[in-house]
Structure formats: C-alpha cells, structure tokens
Amino acid sequence: MYCNTTLASDTLESINRLWGYYHWLYLKMEETSWYLSQGGDDTHDSDFTPTKADMKELLAKCSKPIEEEIRILSQLYPTETLQSTFQQALDSIKDIQRLLSEFDLSDILYSHDALHSRIVEFESDIHSIVAAITTHIQTTTPLSGLQAKLITSELIKNNPQAAIQQIFTLFEDRLRKRIGATPEQYGENLINAAFGTHGILSYGGTPAEQTGVRNLLSGAYATFRNPRMHRLLEDNEQTVIAIITIVNLLIKIVDEAKDSDKEGK
Secondary structure, eight states, X not given: OOOSHHHHHHHHHHHHHHHHHHHHHHHHHHHHXXXXXXXXXXXXXXXXXXXXXXXXXXXXXHHHHHHHHHHHHHHHOOOHHHHHHHHHXXXXXXXXXXXXXXXXXXXXXXXXXXXXXXXXXXXXXXXXXXXXXXXXXXXXXXXXXXXXXXXXXXXXXXXXXXXXHHHHHHHHHHHHHHHTOOTTOOHHHXXXXXXXXXXXXXXXXXXXHHHHHHHHHHHHIIIIIHHHHHSOOOOOHHHHHHHHHHHHHHHHHHHHOEEOTTTTO
C-alpha cells in the first residue's frame, strides 16, 4: 500500500463521511427519544406519523453506511496493526444493529442493553480509528506502507542523504527476507540471487523483461544508492521524494514477483 496524496485524500474523505454518518445516527437517536417520550405509537393517527417500526428501521438504515465506511478504511489500510482497531469499531456497530434487529425499540433505548449508551460510546471508536491512522502515517515512510520510523519528513528535510540510504536499506532487507538470503549477500550479489539468470524470483513475461528488472534494480543501486554511500551529495527535498518513490516501486516488484522455476538450475 502507498501513503501517497491520493490515499491521504481518500482517507480524509472517508473519515469525514464516517463522522457525518455517525452524527446522522446520533440525531435520529435523539429524535427517536423525543418520539417515544411523546407516546410513540400512541400518537400514530395518520399515514404521515411514523411507527416504532419505522423509527427502528431508520436507525438501522443510519448504521449501514457507518459499517461500510469502516470497511473502506480497513481496505485503505490493510496493515495488521490497524485491523484490530477497525474490527473493534465493526463489532460495535454490528452490536447496535443486533439490538435494533432483535428487541423492541422502547425496551432497548435506555434499558436492556441501552442502545442510547452504545451509540454515544461509538464516538470513541471513531476517535480510535482516527488516532490509529494518524499514528500509522506518522511512522511510515513517505509514499509507502513500510514501517520505518527513521524516515520522517524532518529527516528528508534536514538529512536527505540519510533518508535515501535508509530507504535502500529497507529495500535490501525486504529483498533479503523474500529470498531467504544471508546477511553476507548484499548489493549486486543479492540482486543477482533474486532476479539474475538463475535467480529465485521471476518478474515479467519474457526473459528480456526479467533481465530488464534485474538491470533496473542494479541501475538504481549504481545511480542513487552507491554515490551517497561514498561521498556527500546535496539533494533537495523533491529529489529525495522522487528517489523514495522509485525505491517503493522496486519494493512493489519484489512483493509481486513469483517464485522462479529456474531455482536450483
């Protein structure tokens, strides 16, 4: 997954919708409380006055987009560390739906399992989601979902060379773990072990494409990583982000590569 500007925009829009749907549910709950305090079904004297069943159905309807929005956010952030937060919120909204499905409206609003309290307390679940996503974004590399607290906006601005070195270290670590390489394998040897002529991984539909991938990885090392390991370079923020974007693409290639049938030949 990639924490790019599109993801940031989608996240903001989804959270805004989530709050909007929750406020809609809360408002309808307050209207339902007033409705019951005025007698509920006892005041039902025309086709234009809602029944308890109508009010209960409306509350259930209000809960549905909340559930859907939580699922959207869980798909935007499929990382394991966030799933428990999303699941807790889903469990809470499904519990509200269960109450509305199984019990009489008058019995559950303020008594029994207290629907009113469940809806009020659900606000804390939304706060937990927002806090979890915020923490995740703050502790991931720019433009990627890799956990890398060492690569921050401050590092990119104040020490761009270190940021580039770190993203290549993350890439190499990911590649090494993917193919089960030893710590002694690094750089060109590691790349060849993964995507070389007898490499463990395969990416692309033809031998020429496989060679191209190997050359892409090797070229990125030679062009962007190696010079910064041996001398000081002056990189601006835009250059660093561009290089990080390239390395993220390399990581994506590693993740999507298939096991090669050439292994062991």
